[in-house]
Each structure stands twice: as structure tokens, then as C-alpha cells.
Amino acid sequence: MGSRYLTDLADVCRYAGAVVEIDGWQYRARGSGGYDSGYPNHLIVHHTASGPSSDPWGDVNYCTYGHPDAPVGNLYLSRDGTVYVIAGGAANTNGTGKDPCGLVPDDGMNSRSIAIEAANGGTGEPWPEVQQAAYRRLCAALLAAYNIGIGQLHAHFEWAPGRKIDPAGQSKYANGSAMWDMDRFRSDVANAGAPIPIPPDDEEEIMYLATLSNGDVVLVGSTVRPASGEELTGPYANLPRFTPDPSSYWHDWLRHGADEYARRVMG
């Protein structure tokens, strides 16, 4: 049983945009528990094959509690680009398959990867631009934080060809209901980088930006480094930790959505 839980996962995801933490995510895992030393070494991207009416809470509840094999995936990416953090340990969703790059044993991906379930019907439903951009940023942040190579970013259909088709659907990476062009997606992720916080005047404060679907860049939150608390690891070790303030603009943004926030704040 692995003992590595990604307890900094929510912090890493914040570099992609808005994050909602599902209670208990830090030590939620499939039966095998956390990851073994040296893992995760893969990132697997999926679509949910579910409709807009269950996005987000119907899907998030199903992934976290409702499915008999829960947790299904580590992260859920909604159509509006918000990331829901479900499990810091290994999750169920990749299942049987074969690693295209040969680093993971057959049928061994669940315990060796981070899995993202992105909300999309999978039968040609257009992927919103804001969600596609968040998917790229999220992947870039995860790869950087956990030292996973771009070559170890795979679609579920690359791991389980013939059995799975996700991610698929109308987007920058596919026409109609076709499966995504993963080489193109990987190229974009490699060039996406992680969002960079504005250097604060006061070293205890940090501001966060988000890019809206209309291309505007807006301030979505500010935070104060906790006086004490866990240190971030990896490439983000020197960056301040994000601690949401319930009265902050960040929460306004979560409640009302980025466009509504921009309308109210920017007129």
C-alpha cells in the first residue's frame, strides 16, 4: 500500500485557476492507498461522458462518493474551468491498458498516475474555450509540480485503445466527435507553462490573475502567506501558499463565475 499522498495537490491546481476542495481529498484513495515512492509518473486526461445538467455537483459527488469504485479520478474539471480536487491518493478510472511509453506495467496505471475527469458529453459537445485553456494550464502545472515529463501525458484512449475514446469532442484538438489530437494537445501543454503570480510588493501578499473566455485578464484573488503551515514542495517551493479568505474577491469569483465577476468589478 503506497504511502505518498499528494497533499499539495490543491495548491498546484490553483496555478490553473479557480479550485474547489472536496472535503477529505488529501487522503482519499482507491483501495491501494497512496502512491508508491517515485509515483505518480503519468498524467491521464479523460472526459466524463456526462451532460451539463450534472456539472459540477452531480458529477463531483458521483466521482467522490457515489460510484462503487470511487474515487473516480483525482481531479474534476468543470465546463467553466473550475478544478475540483477529489483525491490526493491513487484513484480508479484508467483501469486495464498498456502504456504507450512503456514505463508503467500493463494494467498498472491507476496506482501510478494522476487522472483528470473533464466535463464533456464525449459525443461531439463543443468544449468551451475557457475549459480547454484551464485543461492546458492544469496539465502544465501538474507536470511541473510532480516532475512528470510531457511524454507521460496520455489520453485515456492512448492507454486503453479500442476500449476508451476519451477525451473526444469538438475543440481545438478535434472536429465533431473525434478523439483529440494528443500530439497537438501535448505541444500546447508544453508551451502553456503554469500561471505566474504577480510579484507582491509586500512579500507576505500575493495576487492571482485569470484569463477570461473573452481574453480579458482579471484579478481573481489575493492572499496572505500563512504564519505557519506546510511548505510547498518541488518547483513551487519558493512561492507563497494560497489561503482563501471567505470574504475575498476569490470567493466572489467562485460564486458568480469569472464573467459575472468581471462585469461587476470592471463594469
Place this chain on the structure above:
Amino acid sequence: MIGDVDPEDAYDADDGLEDRILVLERTVADMLGSEPDPRREIRRAQALERVDRLGEVPPEYQSRVDAVRQALEDMWPDGQ
């Protein structure tokens, strides 16, 4: 794919024997309720490979493994 989760999505070769057999049993049950098609044939062939990879199992598991193998072998691609 949470809208189309196969039982074998929960399978991991590192899991214990009980867990692996349980997923195989659930896979068979799931496939028996689906129409024959190319995807089902892929799942059937992969499940048979996983049964093979179980190798020798303790006697208390043998009947369950035999039942899974028999069900998969009886599940012809054309549904006959």
C-alpha cells in the same frame, strides 16, 4: 469516463488477488448485459489475458477463476 465506467477501470495489476478476481467477475457480469460488438470483443480478450496472468491460485479461489474463464470463453463475439 464517469458516464461509462467499465468495471475494469478499477482494475490494477498490483492489487490483491481477491480484488483482481472481483473486478473480473464484475467485468463478466457487465459484458453479459451488453450487446456483442468490437469493443466487447476487446474487453473479452483482455479479460481472458488477465485470467491467464493470475496463474496458479489458492484452492479457495479456483472455482471462481474457473467460472470467469468459462463465461468468457462461452461469450462468443457473435453472441452465440
